[in-house]
Amino acid sequence: MDVLICTDKEQDRWHDALAGCLPEARLHVGVDAPPCDYAVLWKPPAAVFARQPRLQAMFSLGAGVNGLLAMPELPRDVPLVRMEDCGMAAQMVEYAYYVALRQFRRFRQFAAAQTEQRWAPRGFRPRAKFHIGVLGIGVLGGAVAQALAEFGFTVSGWSRSPKSLDGVHCTHGDNGLNTVLASSQLLLVFLPLTTATEGLLNRQRLSQLPAGACLANVSRGEVLDDEALLDALDRGHIEEAHLDVFRHEPLAAGHRYWSHPRVCITPHVAALTPYAIACIQVAEKIRRLQAGESITGIVDRARGY
Ligand code: NDP
Ligand code: OXD
Numbered sequence: 001m002d003v004l005i006c007t008d009k010e011q012d013r014w015h016d017a018l019a020g021c022l023p024e025a026r027l028h029v030g031v032d033a034p035p036c037d038y039a040v041l042w043k044p045p046a047a048v049f050a051r052q053p054r055l056q057a058m059f060s061l062g063a064g065v066n067g068l069l070a071m072p073e074l075p076r077d078v079p080l081v082r083m084e085d086c087g088m089a090a091q092m093v094e095y096a097y098y099v100a101l102r103q104f105r106r107f108r109q110f111a112a113a114q115t116e117q118r119w120a121p122r123g124f125r126p127r128a129k130f131h132i133g134v135l136g137i138g139v140l141g142g143a144v145a146q147a148l149a150e151f152g153f154t155v156s157g158w159s160r161s162p163k164s165l166d167g168v169h170c171t172h173g174d175n176g177l178n179t180v181l182a183s184s185q186l187l188l189v190f191l192p193l194t195t196a197t198e199g200l201l202n203r204q205r206l207s208q209l210p211a212g213a214c215l216a217n218v219s220r221g222e223v224l225d226d227e228a229l230l231d232a233l234d235r236g237h238i239e240e241a242h243l244d245v246f247r248h249e250p251l252a253a254g255h256r257y258w259s260h261p262r263v264c265i266t267p268h269v270a271a272l273t274p275y276a277i278a279c280i281q282v283a284e285k286i287r288r289l290q291a292g293e294s295i296t297g298i299v300d301r302a303r304g305y
Contacts, residue, residue, distance in 0.1 A: 001290065002026045002036040004052065007061060008043035014061070017275040021283035038286055041068060049073040057081055057289055059282050061273050063088060063140065065299050066193040066220060080299040081285060086278045088271035089143035095218065095270045096144045096188055099242050100153065103186050103214045104130045108240055127152035133184030135177075135200075136219065137163055137170065140271065141190030156180045160196075160303075181208035186216070193220035194304030203228035209238065216242035218270040221249070226257075233262045244270040 003025045005014050011029045018040065019027055028036055031048045039052060042061035049071075055078045060068055063083045068074055102108060106122050113120040130153050134145040137157035142165055149155040149167035156169040158180045163170045171179055181187070187209060191197045201217075201224045209215070215238055217224050226247065232238040243257060244266045257263045285295045299305065 001038070001286070002028060002034065003286070004033045004036040004039040004048075005029050006031060006033070006039065006041055006044040006048045013275055014040065014279070017279040018282065021276075021279040022286060025286070038289075040282055043067060046071055046073045049075060057286075059083075059285070060299075061278060063271075063273075064192055064220060065305065069299070069301065069304060076301075080301070081295065081297045082299055082305075083273055083278055083281065084297045085139050085143070086281050087274040089140050091271035092140045092144050092190070092218065093147045095244070095266075096148060096216070097151070099188070099214070099216045100130075100132060100148060100151075100186055103240070104153070128154050130154065130185055131156070131183045132186045132188065133158070133180040134168075134188045134190060135180065136190035136192070137165060137168065138190070138192075141188070144188060144190065156183060177205075178208065181205060182210070184209060184213060186214045189215070189217040189219045189223060191219045191223055192305035193222050196304070198222050199225055201225060201229070203231070206232045206238065211237055212239045214238065214240045214242070216244075218244045221245045221247035230256055230260065233260060238262075240264065242266070244268055 001024065003018065003022065005011055005018060005027060007014055015027055015029050028034060031045050035052055035054050037054065037056050039055055039058045040061060041058055055075060057079045058081065060080060060082045065080060065082050068080060132148050132153050132155050134141045134155060134157045137145050137159045141157065145155050145157045145168045146165055155167065156171060157165060158176050159170065159172050162172050191200065203225060206228050229238065229241060233241060240262045242264045245268055249268055251257060251265065257265060288295050
C-alpha cells in the first residue's frame with residue numbers, strides 16, 4: 001500500500017510520525033510522488049491531484065476542510081476524511097478557559113485601571129450568572145461547551161441539527177441562534193466555514209449580542225464580518241474580541257485588528273494538530289479501510305463539513 005504525504009510545511013516530520021504508526025505502508029512525500037492509495041494532505045499544491053489517479057481516500061491533517069473543498073482539482077469521487085479531535089479539543093478547552101476567565105473575572109478592566117494607577121475593585125458574581133454561547137457544538141465546540149458548563153458557567157450551544165450535551169442548553173435553527181446571541185456575555189465560534197456559515201456573524205447578528213459582550217472566533221475568518229466587528233468594538237457594543245483566524249492569513253501588516261486596543265490576536269494556534277496523535281488516527285482509519293470496514297470523519301460534501 002502506498003501513502004502520499006503532501007503538506008505546505010514540515011512534510012518530513014509528518015513522514016517520520018506516520019512511518020512509526022503505519023510501518024506496513026510505503027510512504028511518499030511531495031507533489032511528484034508516484035500514484036498512491038491514500039493521501040495525507042494539508043494545503044497541498046493543486047498539481048498534486050493530477051498525478052494521483054488511484055486514491056481510495058484523502059485525509060485532511062486539519063479538522064476544517066474548507067480549504068481542500070475549495071480546490072477545483074480535488075477529486076470529487078474520493079472520500080475526504082477530516083481530523084477528529086486528535087488532541088485539539090483539549091487545546092480548545094484551554095483557550096476557552098483563558099478567554100472566559102479573563103472576561104468573567106474582569107482582568108481586562110483591572111489591567112486598564114492599572115495603567116491609570118486606579119484602585120477599582122468589582123463585586124462578586126457567581127459563575128452561573130455568566131452566560132456563554134458556543135456556535136458549533138461538534139467535536140471541538142461540544143467539548144468546550146461541556147467543559148465550561150462543568151466549570152459552573154451557564155452555557156448554550158447552537159448546531160445545525162438538534163443535539164443534546166450534558167449541562168448545555170442546546171439549540172438549533174434561526175430561533176436557536178437568536179436565543180443564543182441575545183443571552184451570550186461571551187460568544188465562542190467553532191463553526192466550520194461553509195456556504196451557510198460564511199458571513200453569519202454580520203452587523204445585524206453582532207448587534208443581537210448584549211452590550212459589553214466578548215467574542216472569540218477560532219473557526220475561520222470568513223464566518224465574521226470584519227468591518228461590522230470593528231464597528232461594534234469602536235462603539236463599545238462588543239468589549240473585546242479574541243481572534244485566532246482571519247479571512248487572509250497571515251493577517252496583513254497594517255490591518256486595523258493589529259493595533260485595536262480591544263482585539264487580542266493569536267496566529268491560528270488555538271489548537272494545533274499533534275503529529276503523533278494525528279498519525280495514529282490516520283493509520284487506524286487506513287487499516288480499517290484496507291479491511292473493508294467503515295470509518296468516521298468522512299466529510300459530507302453537500303453540507304461542506
Ligand atoms: P465538527 O464538524 O465536529 O462540528 C461543527 C459544528 O458546527 C457542529 O455542531 C455542526 O452542527 C455545526 N454547524 C455546521 N454548520 C452549521 C450551520 N449552518 N448552522 C449551525 N451549526 C452548524 O467540527 P470541529 O468541531 O471538529 O471543528 C470546527 C471548526 O474549528 C473546523 O471546521 C475549523 O474551521 C476550526 N478549527 C480551528 C482550529 C484553530 O486552531 N483555530 C483548529 C481546528 C479546527 P451539527 O452538529 O448539527 O453537524
Ligand atoms: C484545522 C485548523 O482545521 O488548524 O485543524 O484550523
